[in-house]
Amino acid sequence: MTQSTHAVEVTTDSFHQEVLEKSREMPVLVDFWADWCNPCKMLNPILASLASEYEGRFQLTKIDTDQQQQLASEYGVRSLPTVKIFKDARPVDEFTGVLPERAVREFIERHLPRPADDVMKLANDLASLGKISEAVTLLKQALEDDPSYDKLRLALAGYQHAEDGIEEARTTLKGVSPPAQQDEAFKGLLARIEIRETALNSENQDTLLSRLQSTPDDHDSRRRLSAVLFERGEAEAAMDHLLEMVRTGQSEIKASARENLLQVFQALGSSDDRVSRYRRLLAQALN
Incomplete structure (x- = not known):
């Protein structure tokens, strides 16, 4: 299968550097594929096109599972194609099979850096100084500009919870997307809110x-x-x-x-x- 010039072929030897370390700088999309896999061939041009479009915002890497069986086994690959996103040296999301370009684009964009990321860092600095109310105000303003950003909603709800704003936190969490509601961060915060409510x-x-x-x-x-x-x-x-x-x-x-x-x-x-x-x-x- 012809590979995109925007993709990096990864082996067991290069995985640590090209995937784990690279993912500390930007999201790394890992496509587990095989030459005999027809769905892989259907997905390949979609990934290549998006890698070209988003050049510099995420890294596309490809792992030939026939040649790199150890990596496929280590990361629980059971069917092809399997696509995983790595951030901060760990897999954070995945899909299997062939998705339409729109769905793959949405999958990638969930993990790309956004302007609100800098706002969240500033809010964290404020909270560390005990200025939680200011952090809440800052994140509310950012949420108006980016209401679909789950990570931003979780951060805001967390600070609202810290201020005993139980209802406000619950309202904020209602806007979290269904996939993100399955994440440990969402479930953990909701559990803390419910325990505080009881207390x-x-x-x-x-x-x-x-x-x-x-x-x-x-x-x-x-x-x-x-x-x-x-x-x-x-x-x-x-x-x-x-x-x-x-x-x-x-x-x-x-x-x-x-x-x-x-x-x-x-x-x-x-x-x-x-x-x-x-x-x-x-x-x-x-x-």
Whole structure:
């Protein structure tokens, strides 16, 4: 298959430099293909045309899966063509099969640098100085110019959440596209919003603890105490209370506590070491 002059052929030896390191500078689109794959041949001119049109804004690379089977296996390629976008040395999005040019263009544009990126950096600097209200105002203005930018919406909703603007954050998140709603960042922020909502609508920690001392099977108070503790930064104590409900509660209480615990896992994020540890404890409690 004839390759575009805008594409870089990648091997196992060059993958680190041409894909991982390059993706720290700009998005890298990796096309996993094979010479015998007819759909790959149909997709190739679309990718080549867009690489030419967007020259300098993303890098198109191609991996021959017959010659580079190790890379195909490592990145879970099961069908061809498979196209992945790498940013900051990791895959962040993908599609398989042949898409029309319009859909491929939309796929690429979701990951291209945008003017709002600089605004988000400035907002982050303001927030680090404690000027969260100013960060919110700045991002609201940027969102008016770029209302379809999911990353911008998530950043704004995050700062709104930090200011206890629960309803404002929820409203902002409603505009996030369905694909982005499946991302860990969206799910994690939504979980944090819901936990804070519970905490804000609950009594204080001492009152809840006192109630549980006299009525240990008051599961609603225990659930609310878990949210209050999480908001105070005591995530492990929060999860311990939910685990207690899983261990001692009847079927509905057990199921509800499990869902609350999974919500905390989402709020913390999969990279948090405590999540893997408490997942094991949850599995033990359910058995």
